[in-house]
Amino acid sequence: KAGVTQTPRYLIKTRGQQVTLSCSPISGHRSVSWYQQTPGQGLQFLFEYFSETQRNKGNFPGRFSGRQFSNSRSEMNVSTLELGDSALYLCASSLDPVAPQHFGDGTRLSIL
């Protein structure tokens, strides 16, 4: 069974730009969650999608948004990038949002 696939693996952007990250979940998993990981803050929950609906949202500004498609693939968008957005963005899929999470390798985003 293929794991969770995130693309791209690495991204370098400048302040003010926007970025879209992609996540393909494990086949059969309808719940996709996104996390931001930084050295000082650990794993911070961004949002969770289930059957194309955002069901949970963390404490992040509106610049962070996402969506899920009918095939369960999910995208995350960050607009007006700031230096503090530099982080590893992890996507996880599961059968439901509180079931064991299967993480992708992440996208490492660097803002210059």
Next chain:
Amino acid sequence: GQQVMQIPQYQHVQEGEDFTTYCNSSTTLSNIQWYKQRPGGHPVFLIQLVKSGEVKKQKRLTFQFGEAKKNSSLHITATQTTDVGTYFCADKYGNKLVFGAGTILRVKS
């Protein structure tokens, strides 16, 4: 909101020594999950505990859920260099998982 606190933040042990990380909460924990993240890798699910007083073992790893469901622990017997990484606990809060900040384990050979 719910907070899950992990201690210690960091531990450096000699290979062969034991290691324990604790996950605590001021409120009752629901379902504790433990994850391991190797350096440069992503978190990998290890185990889930749901019952008060539950103890589960995976080779040298022993996971416990406190009787009052206010804490959980992960104990590694005779650490090896392959045990290095960050160990996270996570608890269900409403319809989402809340992760602890993690314990970084370094093993000196």
